[in-house]
Amino acid sequence: MNGLKGKALFSMSLAVTLSACDMAPKYVRPELPVPVASPDGAAYPAAGSQETMVPADTAWRDFFVDPRLVRVIGTTLANNRDLRIALANVEQARAQFKVRRADILPTVGLNGSATYQDTPFVQQQGAGAGGSGRTDIYSASVGISAWEIDLFGRVRNLTKAAQEQYFASIENRNAAQTALIAEVASAWMIMAADQERLRIARDLEGVFGKTFELTKSRFAKGIASELEVRQAQTSYDQARADIAQATTLVAQDQNALNLLAGTTIGVDDLPEAMPQGDVVLGNLPDDLPSSLLLRRPDIAAAEHQLRGANANIGAARAAFFPTISLTAAFGTMSLGLSNLFKSGSDYWSVAPSASVPIFDFGRNQGNLRYARATYDAMLATYEKSVQTGFREVADALARRGTMTEQLNAQTSLRDSARVAYTLSEARFRAGIDGFLATLDAQRALYAAEQSLLATRLARTANMIELYRAMGGGLQ
Structure with a gap:
């Protein structure tokens, strides 16, 4: 009973x-401290009628279409040490949450x-020995x-704070993965651009070298001046210097990829030149409702931190009660x-x-003020994360809005410079023009090739950044 x-x-x-x-x-x-919709204006693309994807719902394996790049990203996610640290942080936070939850x-x-x-005792008098x-x-x-x-919720609020910290660590790990995917893709494309830069420099070295030899031959015959010889040599030497520099950059790019991947990337997965086609999907949205920013892992992590700070206020309040x-x-x-x-x-x-508690000399009051101040700090951090995300998306959209026109213009400029160089060299060989016009055409062609390459790289980098800024996919 x-x-x-x-x-x-x-x-x-x-x-x-x-x-x-x-x-x-x-x-x-x-409330989100940003406008409801993405900004508009001359720099931003007009909303298209084609169906677009939602980056947060699009797996990175679907967004990146080059199989070599997909393999490199997969290798990186399996071996990158920073990502392992982020995963260990998640396990630490989960263990702390379990410990705190057990207190309930x-x-x-x-x-x-x-x-x-064994207790001694003494018998009564006359009854015998003790x-x-x-x-x-x-x-x-x-x-x-x-x-x-837990009548006043102190333990439960501490448990909730630990749980939100655990959730935040998961989102921080997701944010680290999204950023890593974008960084690897950008590094891979930079290596592709440097390989293309090396190819251009080698091609133009051959072309400029022939012109240099022709000019020296004409100088030996008394047809050309030494000034023209030296002018021809400048273009040739510039191409030689650029070959050396590009060769170094390619080696450094490979080292950077190996560091990100946490292992040595196979030669078959490295780019040998700038891909002719797109390496990413192109149907990203032209605008973004601000509410979709809440799906970014870094913003989700900031909100979990805010929720945890709110729970800590409850625990601090409960300390005033029995x-x-x-x-x-x-x-x-x-x-x-x-x-x-x-x-x-x-x-x-x-x-x-x-x-x-009767007299604690302000300890509980101080803890409550600290909890409220922490909440205010987490609120400002959350709002700053939203504003930063909005700015990153707006910047990427502004770049995207003018990229197509810039790429078309750079392509036309390169084509015109190539034709101008061909015509100028023919006139020089025919003795119609001096070498100065040919030299100018050489330099214009070289600069146009480099600018077009930089624009192509910037276009792909912009698509990668826009995908990341809009939340990216984790699978």
Whole structure:
């Protein structure tokens, strides 16, 4: 009967805890401190009628269409050390959350003890000599010790704060992966551009070298001046210098890719030139509702931090109220080991205790102020994350809006410079023009080739950045 009473008391205490009040303020998601829609203007693309994808719903394996780049990204995600650190941080936060969550329910322990006691005693006068009495006491019990009954939500709010920290660590890991994917793709494309730059320099070295040899031959015959020879040599030497520089850059690009990947990338997966086609999908949206920014991992992490700070306010408030703890045990006790579990040997004990703060010299008030200040800081961090995300998307859209026109113009400029050089060299060989016009045409062609290459790289980099800024895909 006594055991039933103890169990009933335990159950009632548990029910009270689970239905306790919550001192945390009701969380309301802050209004987004940015315009509802993306900016518009001359620099931004007009909304198209074609179907577009949502970056956060598009896996990176689908967004990147070059199989070599896909393999490099997959290798990187499996071996990158920074990503492993982020994953370890997630495991740490999850373990801390489990530890904090365990405080909600009592820790049940099993105890057993044996006491052997020999007590001397003195017989009454005339009854004989004194002696001693041997007493053996055995007990076994199961119970809880100093379990806090969470009437005011202190433990539950601390648990919620730990849970939000765990969720934030997951989002931080996702943000690290999204950024890493974009960084690897950009590094791969930079290497492709440097390989293309090396090819252009080698091609023009051959062309300029022939012109240089022709000019020297004409100078030997007295047809050309030494000035023309030196002018021809400048273009040739510039191409030679650019070959050396591009060769170094390609080697450094490969080292950078190997560092990101955490291993050595196979030669078959490295770009040998700038791909002729697109390496990414082109149907990214031309605008973005601000609400979609909430799907960015870094912004989601900032909101989890904000929710955790809100829960910490509840824990700080609960510290002003009494703390009620419960110690209880249910077991059996007997004077002999063989009688330990027989009928009539069971016992129970329940010892509730309460602690009421009276004078803490401002400790609880200081903790509450700290919790509120932390919330304000997390709120500002969250709003700054939203504003930063909006700016990154707006910048990427502004770049995208003018990129097509710039690429078309650079392509036309390169084609015109190539024709102009061909005509100028023919006139020089025919003796119609001096070499100065040919030199200008050489330099214009070289600059046009480099500018077109830079524009092609910028276009792909813009698509990668826009995909990342809009949330990216994790699969």
